[in-house]
């Protein structure tokens with residue numbers, strides 16, 4: 001955490017003030033576009049975004065009319081074959097990319113593999129992959145697996161990324177081919193300076209691979225303006241594409257013709273239906289598709305992305321910062337007697353945060369479970385982080401008020417100490 005930053009919401013804020021903020025909120029109408037269970041305060045859209053009504057309708061149509069009636073002709077008739085690129089084109093404006101720089105396919109993990117391997121080939125002679133030390137586990141594991149596969153020839157290095165780039169600068173040298181960074185940290189919510197870090201990496205002649213899983217749809221992202229090389233991101237978090245939604249993958253246009261997909265599947269071939277024996281990459285970003293696209297999942301994500309056509313990302317960012325400041329101010333104010341064991345675990349400067357707030361408590365897991373029983377859905381990240389995702393398309397300011405009121409109640413009554421909250425579930 002950086003220097004403590006004064007929280008801008010004043011401590012006298014009450015529930016009526018929150019209701020007034022909701023009445024003035026230009027994003028308020030977006031809430032009606034989602035299916036949200038009446039009794040839930042949903043602060044976990046950064047783990048699984050809720051169901052957009054449009055996605056449900058689209059899935060029904062895709063199943064009944066396309067799969068059901070039109071069957072295999074749908075590949076042409078409904079352009080199923082073009083869906084990875086069409087959905088990529090809808091993601092593009094959310095991440096500051098051009099439509100022909102993004103394709104949607106596979107999971108984030110698989111796309112990380114593809115792009116790290118491609119990056120090594122784009123920087124021949126350089127044999128180091130550099131990852132931020134506290135990167136999301138899959139980002140680290142995939143890099144470990146790739147390095148292991150390449151058998152001693154390639155080295156994996158990790159470095160802390162504090163504040164701007166201090167730790168990274170020490171680890172960057174002429175051997176580094178690619179630097180893998182998370183734009184927003186999944187635990188603390190820390191937001192990295194994409195422009196400054198990309199420039200620092202380029203100064204050493206390396207490429208940068210950004211993981212946008214916690215920033216796409218949460219805040220404006222400017223891959224193109226920052227000069228980023230490669231990126232991946234998640235379809236089922238802030239993009240609300242549904243459980244297991246495919247991931248997006250970005251390759252800057254200037255790298256596309258040299259970049260090679262190590263998973264050279266037939267649908268990344270220049271002419272899949274020539275059924276030729278030799279692989280020849282498709283032009284542009286299309287070569288990063290591997291096998292047959294999951295049409296149902298892509299259709300749901302495609303429909304979910306339509307929501308953004310009516311949304312100004314600057315407004316999303318402004319409201320997200322407001323919700324975060326409000327939540328933290330209410331915790332400091334209304335949970336004051338329990339501060340000590342309870343701590344703020346994110347930056348109090350909204351500009352340094354993505355779209356989540358975090359607290360820390362030795363009994364964090366039990367408290368999260370108790371909150372869920374009371375209808376406040378956040379999540380727990382080991383070892384002691386209580387994480388609350390802030391999704392401005394459907395969360396209200398009054399939801400922050402009510403969530404903190406319930407947190408206060410859980411702490412005050414000690415409800416979380418009950419035995420039923422002690423057991424860890426498979427998914428936290």
Ligand SMILES: *Cc1c(COP(=O)(O)O)cnc(C)c1O
Pocket residue numbers: 107108109110136138139182186211213214234247
């Ligand atoms: C959610 C998330 C992933 C998810 O990877 P999958 O392969 O799609 O399960 C990867 N990286 C980060 C940073 C994430 O937050």
